Amino acid sequence: AVTxxxxxxxxxxxxxxxxxxxxxxxxxxxKWFDLAVNAVxxxxxxAGADPRKYTIDNMMDPGDVRPDLxxxxxxxxxxxxxxEEILISPVHALTxxxxxxxxxxxxxxxxxxxxxxxxxLH
Numbered sequence: 001a002v003t004x005x006x007x008x009x010x011x012x013x014x015x016x017x018x019x020x021x022x023x024x025x026x027x028x029x030x031k032w033f034d035l036a037v038n039a040v041x042x043x044x045x046x047a048g049a050d051p052r053k054y055t056i057d058n059m060m061d062p063g064d065v066r067p068d069l070x071x072x073x074x075x076x077x078x079x080x081x082x083x084e085e086i087l088i089s090p091v092h093a094l095t096x097x098x099x100x101x102x103x104x105x106x107x108x109x110x111x112x113x114x115x116x117x118x119x120x121l122h
Contacts, residue, residue, distance in 0.1 A: 023043075024037070025042055026040075028043065028045070030043060
């Protein structure tokens with residue numbers, strides 16, 4: 001059985017998890033959680049340097065979210081219980097992609113591949 005104090009703590013954890021939002025850096029277009037974007041719109045990595053890693057110029061911008069996908073707050077037409085929400089909750093996957101010498105890619109973490117135009121080597 002869950003005590004009233006434990007229930008209060010669980011609800012506090014749930015509220016804090018639901019308050020987590022994805023941020024976008026206006027300089028490098030990186031989209032992730034807790035980027036610490038400043039008032040100018042730059043993440044902490046871009047504040048000191050200017051890598052512009054996730055830009056169209058670098059062919060690493062995955063683009064906008066598809067319009068047919070619902071926003072996170074409207075995923076469910078009806079209210080779900082906390083247990084149902086835990087069972088179907090989204091997972092925050094982390095992927096890092098580098099283009100290395102020879103035009104190949106190196107990955108670390110959970111992988112999500114995005115199609116892009118690549119040079120054909122024969």
